[in-house]
Amino acid sequence: MSRTIPFYFDFISPYAYFAAVQLEPWLEKLEADVSIRYVPILFAGTLNHWGHKGPAEIPPKREFTYKDSIRHATSLGLKLKFPPAHPFNPLLALRVATALEGDELQAKAILDLFHAAWRDGLDLTNPEVLGQRLAGIGVGNPQGVLEKCSDPAVKQALRQQTEDAVASGVFGVPTFLIDGELFWGCDQFDFMEDCLLGRDPIQDYPSNIGSHPVGASRLG
Numbered sequence: 152m153s154r155t156i157p158f159y160f161d162f163i164s165p166y167a168y169f170a171a172v173q174l175e176p177w178l179e180k181l182e183a184d185v186s187i188r189y190v191p192i193l194f195a196g197t198l199n200h201w202g203h204k205g206p207a208e209i210p211p212k213r214e215f216t217y218k219d220s221i222r223h224a225t226s227l228g229l230k231l232k233f234p235p236a237h238p239f240n241p242l243l244a245l246r247v248a249t250a251l252e253g254d255e256l257q258a259k260a261i262l263d264l265f266h267a268a269w270r271d272g273l274d275l276t277n278p279e280v281l282g283q284r285l286a287g288i289g290v291g292n293p294q295g296v297l298e299k300c301s302d303p304a305v306k307q308a309l310r311q312q313t314e315d316a317v318a319s320g321v322f323g324v325p326t327f328l329i330d331g332e333l334f335w336g337c338d339q340f341d342f343m344e345d346c347l348l349g350r351d352p353i354q355d356y357p358s359n360i361g362s363h364p365v366g367a368s369r370l371g
Contacts, residue, residue, distance in 0.1 A: 152184065154185045154329075154347065155186050156185060156187055156327050156329055157187075157327065157328050158171075158174070158187050158188065158190060159190045159316050159321050159325065159326040159327070160189070160191060160192070161191065161193060161324045162241045162244045162264060162265060163194055163238055163239065164194060164324045164325065165216070165223070165269055166337045167265070167325040167337070169223050169229075170325035170336075170337040170339075171265050172227065172229065172262070173227070173337065174187055177340045177344075181347070183344075183347045183348060185347065187258070189257060189258055190316065191248040192312050192313040193245060193313045194241075194324050196310075196313040196317070197313070197316065197323060197324070200317045203322075205238065217233070220233075223337065230270060231269060232269070234272055234273065235274050239276055241275060241276075242309075243276060243278065243281065244276075244281060245309055246300035246306065246309055247281055247285070248261050249305055249312070250300055250302075250305050254290070259288050260288055260290055263287070263288050264281070264284055267284050278297055282297055319333075320333055321333065321335075329343060332346055332353070
């Protein structure tokens with residue numbers, strides 16, 4: 152039976168980049184009929200909903216994240232070059248990805264925009280950069296795609312995708328969702344495979360993890 156897994160991402164996250172570059176190799180060796188649905192969401196929207204800070208908003212965590220990204224990139228055989236500034240506003244790039252919904256080049260465009268930000272160190276807030284990258288992979292009428300990003304329908308689609316993700320329990324990026332189970336991070340592929348093939352150890356755990364009692368709270 153064919154399965155479709157949503158991949159929730161935001162270009163602002165280097166970890167979403169590391170997940171994106173692993174997707175095709177993982178699918179090729181996976182012993183299951185699986186496809187990926189690319190779902191751009193606004194990471195800041197998840198932070199606002201759940202009331203927590205992003206890694207770059209905590210100074211020591213920000214520095215750790217950058218160092219950790221270099222380590223991850225090296226382990227994956229990637230050359231990492233940070234974008235000109237980080238965090239940056241990913242809204243336009245996310246709208247581009249949303250505007251390409253249904254286009255056969257959407258997945259290729261998304262991966263190339265990730266490369267633009269995290270391999271080539273380019274500014275995804277710059278419409279010219281986005282247009283050049285779209286043209287470079289053969290997207291027809293890149294200017295038309297950029298103009299479509301001002302369409303209220305595209306803006307609403309991105310908002311709705313973010314709200315739907317939050318409603319599914321998504322609290323960060325990258326996240327994959329399989330049969331109601333969240334897999335968060337760029338290191339979840341083995342666990343996802345186990346879930347798809349019926350080997351997830353969670354199914355044999357003797358109690359409902361979600362109902363485990365809370366013994367203390369820092370909020371009082």
